[in-house]
Amino acid sequence: xxxxxxxxxxxxxxxxxxxxxxxxxxxxxxxxxxxxxxxxxxxxxxxxxxxxxxxxxxxxxxxxxxxxxxxxxxxxxxxxxxxxxxxxxxxxxxxxxxxxxxxxxxxxxxxxxxxxxxxxxxxxxxxxxxxxxxxxxxxxxxxxxxxxxxxxxxxxxxxxxxxxxxxxxxxxxxxxxxxxxxxxxxxxxxxxxxxxxxxxxxxxxxxxxxxxxxxxxxxxxxxxxxxxxxxxxxxxxxxxxxxxxxxxxxxxxxxxxxxxxxxxxxxxxxxxxxxxxxxxxxxxxxxxxxxxxxxxxxxxxxxxxxxxxxxxxxxxxxxxxxxxxxxxxxxxxxxxxxxxxxxxxxxxxxxxxxxxxxxxxxxxxxxxxxxxxxxxxxxxxxxxxxxxxxxxxxxxxxxxxxxxxxxxxxxxxxxxxxxxxxxxxxxxxxxxxxxxxxxxxxxxxxxxxxxxxxxxxxxxxxxxxxxxxxxxxxxxxxxxxxxxxxxxxxxxxxxxxxxxxxxxxxx
Amino acid sequence: xxxxxxxxxxxxxxxxxxxxxxxxxxxxxxxxxxxxxxxxxxxxxxxxxxxxxxxxxxxxxxxxxxxxxxxxxxxxxxxxxxxxxxxxxxxxxxxxxxxxxxxxxxxxxxxxxxxxxxxxxxxxxxxxxxxxxxxxxxxxxxxxxxxxxxxxxxxxxxxxxxxxxxxxxxxxxxxxxxxxxxxxxxxxxxxxxxxxxxxxxxxxxxxxxxxxxxxxxxxxxxxxxxxxxxxxxxxxxxxxxxxxxxxxxxxxxxxxxxxxxxxxxxxxxxxxxxxxxxxxxxxxxxxxxxxxxxxxxxxxxxxxxxxxxxxxxxxxxxxxxxxxxxxxxxxxxxxxxxxxxxx
Numbered sequence: 001x002x003x004x005x006x007x008x009x010x011x012x013x014x015x016x017x018x019x020x021x022x023x024x025x026x027x028x029x030x031x032x033x034x035x036x037x038x039x040x041x042x043x044x045x046x047x048x049x050x051x052x053x054x055x056x057x058x059x060x061x062x063x064x065x066x067x068x069x070x071x072x073x074x075x076x077x078x079x080x081x082x083x084x085x086x087x088x089x090x091x092x093x094x095x096x097x098x099x100x101x102x103x104x105x106x107x108x109x110x111x112x113x114x115x116x117x118x119x120x121x122x123x124x125x126x127x128x129x130x131x132x133x134x135x136x137x138x139x140x141x142x143x144x145x146x147x148x149x150x151x152x153x154x155x156x157x158x159x160x161x162x163x164x165x166x167x168x169x170x171x172x173x174x175x176x177x178x179x180x181x182x183x184x185x186x187x188x189x190x191x192x193x194x195x196x197x198x199x200x201x202x203x204x205x206x207x208x209x210x211x212x213x214x215x216x217x218x219x220x221x222x223x224x225x226x227x228x229x230x231x232x233x234x235x236x237x238x239x240x241x242x243x244x245x246x247x248x249x250x251x252x253x254x255x256x257x258x259x260x261x262x263x264x265x266x267x268x269x270x271x272x273x274x275x276x277x278x279x280x281x282x283x284x285x286x287x288x289x290x291x292x293x294x295x296x297x298x299x300x301x302x303x304x305x306x307x308x309x310x311x312x313x314x315x316x317x318x319x320x321x322x323x324x325x326x327x328x329x330x331x332x333x334x335x336x337x338x339x340x341x342x343x344x345x346x347x348x349x350x351x352x353x354x355x356x357x358x359x360x361x362x363x364x365x366x367x368x369x370x371x372x373x374x375x376x377x378x379x380x381x382x383x384x385x386x387x388x389x390x391x392x393x394x395x396x397x398x399x400x401x402x403x404x405x406x407x408x409x410x411x412x413x414x415x416x417x418x419x420x421x422x423x424x425x426x427x428x429x430x431x432x433x434x435x436x437x438x439x440x441x442x443x444x445x446x447x448x449x450x451x452x453x454x455x456x457x458x459x460x461x462x463x464x465x466x467x468x469x470x471x472x473x474x475x476x477x478x479x480x481x482x483x484x485x486x487x488x489x490x491x492x493x494x495x496x497x498x499x500x501x502x503x504x505x506x507x
Numbered sequence: 508x509x510x511x512x513x514x515x516x517x518x519x520x521x522x523x524x525x526x527x528x529x530x531x532x533x534x535x536x537x538x539x540x541x542x543x544x545x546x547x548x549x550x551x552x553x554x555x556x557x558x559x560x561x562x563x564x565x566x567x568x569x570x571x572x573x574x575x576x577x578x579x580x581x582x583x584x585x586x587x588x589x590x591x592x593x594x595x596x597x598x599x600x601x602x603x604x605x606x607x608x609x610x611x612x613x614x615x616x617x618x619x620x621x622x623x624x625x626x627x628x629x630x631x632x633x634x635x636x637x638x639x640x641x642x643x644x645x646x647x648x649x650x651x652x653x654x655x656x657x658x659x660x661x662x663x664x665x666x667x668x669x670x671x672x673x674x675x676x677x678x679x680x681x682x683x684x685x686x687x688x689x690x691x692x693x694x695x696x697x698x699x700x701x702x703x704x705x706x707x708x709x710x711x712x713x714x715x716x717x718x719x720x721x722x723x724x725x726x727x728x729x730x731x732x733x734x735x736x737x738x739x740x741x742x743x744x745x746x747x748x749x750x751x752x753x754x755x756x757x758x759x760x761x762x763x764x765x766x767x768x769x770x771x772x773x774x775x776x777x778x779x780x781x782x783x784x785x786x787x788x789x790x791x792x793x794x795x796x797x798x799x800x801x802x803x804x805x806x807x808x809x810x811x812x813x814x815x816x817x818x819x820x821x822x823x824x825x826x827x828x829x830x831x832x833x834x835x836x837x838x839x840x841x842x843x844x845x846x847x848x849x850x
Binding site for chain 1: 725726741
């Protein structure tokens with residue numbers, strides 16, 4: 001397929017961190033005019049490899065060949081000078097500055113006096129060519145996530161990068177934005193750019209990649225061209241031989257008569273972000289209520305209202321039959337409400353504290369001894385072990401700071417912690433976002449198992465497949481209102497999708 | 508997977524100490540240049556400072572005397588800083604502590620010492636604590652940043668103290684001096700070894716031990732560390748953040764108030780408007796230098812006490828204005844700020 005020389009060739013890259021061999025003699029080539037997907041589970045070493053390429057990490061051993069010469073990439077600055085650019089999962093735009101200013105900041109050889117007009121024209125020219133249309137004068141805070149990503153790519157293009165590294169670029173995007181991104185990448189390929197694209201989603205790889213390198217446990221499990229690759233074959237490479245089982249969603253009939261665990265009656269909120277309007281919702285024991293919606297239409301606000309993080313501006317919240325409208329977060333949690341967040345390291349886990357200390361935070365009152373002068377660490381440990389065993393997970397090292405765990409293990413810690421209280425009501429906010437296939441399957445299994453044991457769940461997700469396979473009932477949020485409600489078997493993905501984007505039901 | 512590998516390299520504490528020593532050495536070298544420029548012999552000046560503070564018995568006792576309010580006001584900054592509160596109000600809290608203590612010492616003067624002293628100390632703690640709690644309340648409700656309000660309340664506190672010593676509490680026997688009457692003997696904190704070193708030293712050390720134990724061993728310490736490590740996660744775990752803002756501000760202010768108690772009850776014996784030569788601000792500097800670390804606070808308080816005492820030496824033996832040491836303190840602040848690399 002390639003009769004040209006690779007643009008970049010990594011040879012024998014080995015990189016270790018205390019306790020982890022993150023990359024073990026990895027070879028990796030990038031050719032001009034190709035989209036090269038880097039596929040693997042969480043912790044397989046993908047991020048480390050591209051961080052070596054981008055100069056954030058220095059390899060312990062191994063060489064990097066750029067064109068026909070060996071290079072040392074000691075910093076992102078070196079990488080950028082060579083024409084290697086990277087878009088991180090966390091975008092780096094400065095919210096108060098406009099697109100033009102954000103791009104200008106990134107350009108090499110920035111002149112002392114900026115001509116915003118010239119930069120804006122360059123942005124428009126390049127964005128027109130590759131389908132990256134954004135308003136150059138818009139302040140970055142006003143951009144949607146998808147637009148922010150476009151600006152990040154534009155920054156690299158205008159800085160004359162030839163190798164673009166995208167770290168899980170689809171993670172933050174909704175389906176139609178993903179299609180748009182793939183069109184952009186295809187356009188870049190036509191113009192000879194090399195794109196390295198990290199993901200753990202198989203369909204994406206098969207849709208858009210020319211070549212696929214699969215990593216497993218820090219080594220390259222195989223490199224395939226698109227024509228050779230099949231879903232089953234890739235999974236085999238990712239996981240060894242075991243094919244992770246997709247969740248079976250066996251359903252029990254809902255006990256219609258049971259008293260609802262949660263009732264929201266015409267709840268309004270006000271404040272930053274989206275305001276909820278007239279939300280009326282019930283969750284019964286043994287029921288999963290799925291919340292569909294394009295991100296930013298009130299999902300987080302809905303979760304926060306239930307957890308008591310946001311006060312209601314109107315309406316009533318009833319938990320276990322009691323008026324909980326003014327309850328504190330602590331009181332709500334102690335009544336048996338658990339929270340499974342999208343990004344536990346930011347929302348639930350305290351990085352400098354140990355696994356055990358994080359576990360104790362589930363209910364510090366319960367573990368306090370002598371009115372709080374000491375903490376019963378033996379009980380904390382016992383609960384950690386018990387909950388871990390019940391969820392059929394591997395025990396995490398209790399004394400290790402949570403911030404040093406891998407992403408998947410942080411997610412596991414958050415599940416172990418939140419489900420240890422045997423919650424009656426679970427608020428799950430994008431629980432499988434960012435998880436690899438196996439992790440996502442395990443999380444879905446857990447949520448279904450909790451439901452089958454009688455817990456009620458609010459499942460907020462953007463993955464319509466997940467919502468349809470897991471939910472007993474679906475509601476659709478649009479601009480802070482519930483615009484539709486249906487049982488999954490009575491509706492279609494198409495219908496829900498239309499409601500999500502502001503269409504009218506039944507029309 | 509990104510987070511799995513994002514290990515922050517941690518400097519060993521030995522290296523951190525070495526680095527701090529080097530930076531402070533740099534501050535001393537620059538100050539030596541200032542002394543040279545003023546026509547003084549820096550080596551002799553440093554030798555004199557050392558021999559009259561750390562080596563001399565009386566001199567060392569005076570260093571300890573200065574360390575007491577410095578340690579307490581530094582703790583007043585360090586404790587709220589565990590949950591990212593910035594308390595610049597140590598000075599005002601010290602004054603309010605002194606004011607409340609003076610009130611107790613004056614109006615309950617008939618009580619025996621074993622009742623009066625705890626009362627004086629408790630009211631001093633209360634005075635400083637309530638003063639800081641004002642800022643705590645305003646912060647907990649999201650009205651005013653505690654950084655601003657604590658700073659502004661310093662001026663209010665000093666003016667309130669002035670009002671009382673110039674007005675209702677002025678001692679008629681002190682001619683025109685703005686000061687209250689001398690405390691009765693029962694309201695004077697005991698001093699030790701015939702020096703001015705007083706019970707406050709013990710109180711400060713106990714405060715350090717309690718601070719350390721609470722933070723590392725108790726349920727509340729765990730919650731405080733959780734808030735310090737990830738405020739969002741703490742909120743979602745149901746920790747009552749507003750309550751901690753209030754309580755930690757109160758405790759911090761109370762400790763600064765105790766510094767005020769020591770000054771009026773042990774050192775001055777009466778309330779004067781010139782109660783503190785900026786102990787509250789120096790305490791802030793100390794806490795900042797030490798990054799809130801208890802051992803670091805004690806070490807930095809010692810250093811600052813030596814420098815402050817050194818000011819007197821330079822004034823008396825070298826005929827330099829005593830405030831010349833402010834240059835040295837400013838240099839210390841510079842090197843501390845330089846320690847953190849801009850990301």
